[in-house]
Amino acid sequence: MLISKFKSIFMLLIDFASPRRCEVCGVYLGESERQHEFICEECFNKFPLPIPSELVLERIDKYYHGEKLIANAYSLFPASEKSDIMDLIYSLKYRGFSRIGKELGFELGKLIKNNSDKNYDYIVPVPIHHARLRERGFNQSELISNGIAKALNIPTGFKIIKRARYTQTQTQLSARERKKNVEDVFVPKNVQINLSGKNILLVDDVFTTGSTLYHCAKCLKEMGASQIETATLVFVGA
Numbered sequence: 001m002l003i004s005k006f007k008s009i010f011m012l013l014i015d016f017a018s019p020r021r022c023e024v025c026g027v028y029l030g031e032s033e034r035q036h037e038f039i040c041e042e043c044f045n046k047f048p049l050p051i052p053s054e055l056v057l058e059r060i061d062k063y064y065h066g067e068k069l070i071a072n073a074y075s076l077f078p079a080s081e082k083s084d085i086m087d088l089i090y091s092l093k094y095r096g097f098s099r100i101g102k103e104l105g106f107e108l109g110k111l112i113k114n115n116s117d118k119n120y121d122y123i124v125p126v127p128i129h130h131a132r133l134r135e136r137g138f139n140q141s142e143l144i145s146n147g148i149a150k151a152l153n154i155p156t157g158f159k160i161i162k163r164a165r166y167t168q169t170q171t172q173l174s175a176r177e178r179k180k181n182v183e184d185v186f187v188p189k190n191v192q193i194n195l196s197g198k199n200i201l202l203v204d205d206v207f208t209t210g211s212t213l214y215h216c217a218k219c220l221k222e223m224g225a226s227q228i229e230t231a232t233l234v235f236v237g238a
């Protein structure tokens with residue numbers, strides 16, 4: 001535990017101290033012309049355009065046919081498993097480059113702002129298990145949520161749901177295994193929380209089959225949530 005704590009402090013230091021380079025092409029980012037903390041404008045502009053909500057909702061419907069738990073779904077970039085965008089997500093999750101989460105979250109927040117006039121009562125990051133939080137030092141969905149909250153000017157940081165058990169990462173699993181892997185994993189953080197009449201924005205880093213978001217949404221609905229929309233940085237396999 002001590003070692004992992006040391007590791008995350010070390011990563012944080014690297015995050016602050018290293019000269020800024022573009023995470024994609026490696027070019028140094030000059031102070032003056034810098035638009036983003038981690039990527040040059042050229043690479044950023046090469047990323048594909050956000051995909052329409054319907055496409056994301058269709059994917060959920062494919063695996064959870066007829067269960068309309070999620071009203072709307074935003075995703076910043078479509079991507080394949082092997083792409084520059086997925087490399088960025090890897091740097092965020094496993095190399096501890098937390099600024100990527102906040103900045104891309106801010107971009108995602110701007111996308112939502114331009115396409116929705118909804119008032120969200122709560123932003124809910126998909127929770128990670130406390131053992132994984134210890135190992136990683138942060139929850140990437142929370143970092144993304146902070147960026148979104150900044151763009152939409154809404155408060156964040158409420159603990160509403162939690163992960164009841166440690167699950168293996170979804171990356172290597174088939175769609176069917178993913179479905180099973182996250183069943184009944186998400187539970188209310190506190191039984192007293194009542195979400196009736198509340199609009200929720202549920203946030204995760206990557207959308208693949210939608211099973212994680214679906215099961216979080218199911219838990220939030222059971223807690224009384226009125227409407228749930230989702231926001232993810234990446235939509236895999238568009």
Ligand SMILES: [Zn+2]
Nearest residue numbers: 022025040043
């Ligand atoms: Zn670049």
